[in-house]
Amino acid sequence: MFKALKVRLYPNEQQKILLEKHFGACRFVYNHFLEVRTKYYAEHKNSKKKGLNAFDTINMLPQLKKEYVWLNEINSQSLQHSLIQLDKAFRAFFKHNADYPNFRSKKDNQYFIVPSGFRAINNRLIIPKFMEGIVYRDKSTIPEKIRQIIITKDVNRYYASIQYETDEELPKGVGTIGIDMGIKSFLTTSDGLQVEPLNVLKKMEKQLKRQQKKLSRKIKGSNNWRKQVVKVQKIYQHIRDARTDFNHKVSTAIAKHYGTVVIEDLNIQGMVRNHRIAKSMSDQGWYQFKQMLAYKLGWRRAELIEIGRFEPSSKMCSNCGNIKHDLKLSDRMYHCDVCGFSIDRDLNAAINILNMGMIKVGRGTPEFTPVESATAAELQSGGLRVDIL
Template sequence: MISFKTELKLNNKQRTIMAKHAGVARHAYNWGLAICKEILDYNQANPDNKQKFPSAIDLHKRLVAEVKSQNQWYYEVSKCSPQQALRDLRIAWDRSFNKIAKPPRFKKKNNRDSFYLEGNIQIKGNKIKLPRIGWVKTYEKFIPSILVKKSGSNCVISKRANRWFISYKVDYEPEKIEHTFGRVGCDIGIKTLATLSNGLVFPNVKAYRTVKKKLAHLQRELSRKVKGSTNYKRASVKLAKLHYRISCIRKDAIHKLTHYLTKNHSEVVIEDLNVSGMLQNHRLASAIADCGFYEFRRQLEYKCDWYGAILHIVDRCFPSSKTCSNCNEIKSDLKLKDRTFNCSYCGLIIDRDLNASINLENAVSSTV
């Protein structure tokens, strides 16, 4: 199963309904989070008389009795929105208790608003019929209509940069692809997004760097506005749209690269980079984050499963850049500023990234 996500084409009335659903989900989440924190504080102060930590069902029962009956605007939206918000809250607490993530925090208005819907979802052409909302248009010409039928059709509607998106799961049959080429080594970097061992180079789009000045200008404009004013909201929307555009450009470049690798090569070899450690270099942290190394590996892993390619990950201690791809001599004094590899033993002169990608390909060949 894969997730299908597309933008909704809404009118003002539909935007208001979406905002109400997101507001109710946010209110239920924040209310449940406050209750959970009160119980944790009480248990810490009274270790001999601890209260039971509530489950999602316990929180929902208490929400219906104490909150929903006192606030009639809860009945203007689908009941699935606050229910799923409390489920998400409990999942967040479980991840915190298992030391996987930090404790959940209170949600803010217009900050990644989203809500969950479940029921009879119908699709006709480029329109989708949602429970309690009705028919909404999309910007797509054709929408995959094979929805999940386990416990009724369900979807998630989210807001990003003042635009509303819908996502749901679709049945997917992986394509049987006959790969044109065999094994290939892929070295990702800052100067170029990826250099392959066959000599092909994918340039780095540098989405953040190209609009860095414009982004700083919009941030200064926002800081000069009065918080809560109309001008402040307009400036924040402009800033959010630019951030969204940067992320879209970066993801588009990574999608094109990973599609080429998995559809054309039967085996792909990459290096297990220590991205968190690389980000500690404050001179290169901005450029490294702009490349999206983690997103590249994430996409490569699931697309290799889709198209039947094999992904090899070489250990991070392997000296791919300092090893000569011709004679395997290691050049220990190679610096980061040296973009050309000059082997003093065999005289090979080659691009640093191309040399690293060839070494990655040969590293798997030597172990097989």
């Protein structure tokens, strides 16, 4: 099983300079050989060998290092891995899975990859060109079977994402639930658990607008403008960190207690086009939550089932199966016109999602059991507001 551990680095001033050189050099090599490969194809598109691959560009790297001597300050394996990433971008383009590779900018995410030559001693991470070690701080212990390390920068912080292999087996949950994602409630489960949304962007909106207004008054490119840019970036950083922490806590609690989870395949990109709910939807972080839930269930060999996005989960009565076509978004309670059944709208949808998922995998309609108190307690201890319907 492969996992990743992200730790924060605390480099000294000299190490910060060298880290910045690594970011810039890897970006330079990527952009240089993107141009080389583009020109080569234009000149040889009628030849037998139409383009270059990763092996060809890696062989051309020593000559480039002679031309630009400052590249010798950088870990050679990290430079080579930039060319491997470039080759992956071209392969994705040829398979029609992505657009033609673009040149990297300083505004893009800054990172470089260290494929080997690393170890952790005490609270220091040792990688090539940083043999004295970079101080890190994390509650977790860095594992021994490390595959590779990705060094990243977020505003003024440096991180190391450590990818490693482990034989640890996590216990599988025993429950079965359907989950309905929403705006009023972040999620509602079929056994009656509701988690209130964090809405961190909404909480930080006034402060963000104030700092953005100050930024608009600065002369672009000036020192004061750069300082103000960092202030705005730090607010966005706080929003990302809070949302990520929230999604980690909720997804971990669900993965621990449930062995089968059924969710809806939502068209998030299409739903965001609705300007009335776009900001609220973006503030939820549904896509990130879904990714986290998927790999955490995978760690425990649990099952994640997706039903189609066009299934009438909200409009169908979970008691009799009648479909209410005139249901409005403002209707928070579902009242069935056929059987007279009344239920919370989101809970009704979650029950339908569970039933549809079970039918999809051929297990029929499950029996509902009350939510385990341990799940609710764990979500509450994580600082989340939980309501039991």
